[in-house]
Amino acid sequence: MTKKSFNFEDIVQICVGAFALAVPISFSEEAWQLAETLPLTNLLLLLCLSLTFLTLYTYQSVFQRNINTRRFLFITRIVVAYLITFFIVSLVLLSIDKLPFVSDPLIALKRVVVISMPASMGAIIVDGFDKE
Template identity: 45%
Template structure:
């Protein structure tokens, strides 16, 4: 190889990787979880071993618990602030709806780029399920918390209660999404 000459991976800067394309990676279930099995070969093409990479495309009970705990992490401090309660009374319903939409878009983008970017083919249903589950679980956690601290007047003003839930669910869904990444 010449200095300054153009080269490709196959030409020898990294000879160990020159034959990696000869064998395809595949998906295998190990311990109940899906893993991507990536073959590693030597220069002659002989299979040396496999590198396993967890594919986090399925929504498991462990993921649901992480979403519950994660949404609680930011729901607790925000739910106890009077500013969040006042926002529920002051913001029009359209703005609260937009806040909910923004939250869903953020969750969808984060989940896509962290779990499904290279594995969306064949996993669209699991992607939608994870996004919807993350948001709905966050809403449920916030609704329970605000009801327990008596800041959701469901009987007298259900619209105010719903607006408060959506406002507090914005940061709660973000922390739920972050905690779902931790494995």
């Protein structure tokens, strides 16, 4: 059976999945430096790849290719999963003092987007573990 609603348990699962991948990657100096040197076009490509794979996984695994009557829930789940991931990654980077929003907001945004790509996949995979 597929999920029929989006509830607090789903939000917690997304948080845990995002956190599980955000933590090790956020502590990587390579990720910080990659974000600093990555051109904006590549950053947009990463963002598009994240959303594309979130969409594909959600369609195939979470909704089991059945979105006809639940398109709004489908789109909401993808957007919420990415936004929660973005927030979790921001918190992790902030906690290790690697989110320079005041001094260099572009670098801060780039770091969050770079680390959110794998973290968002962790988020949606953990969310898809339980099919009610």
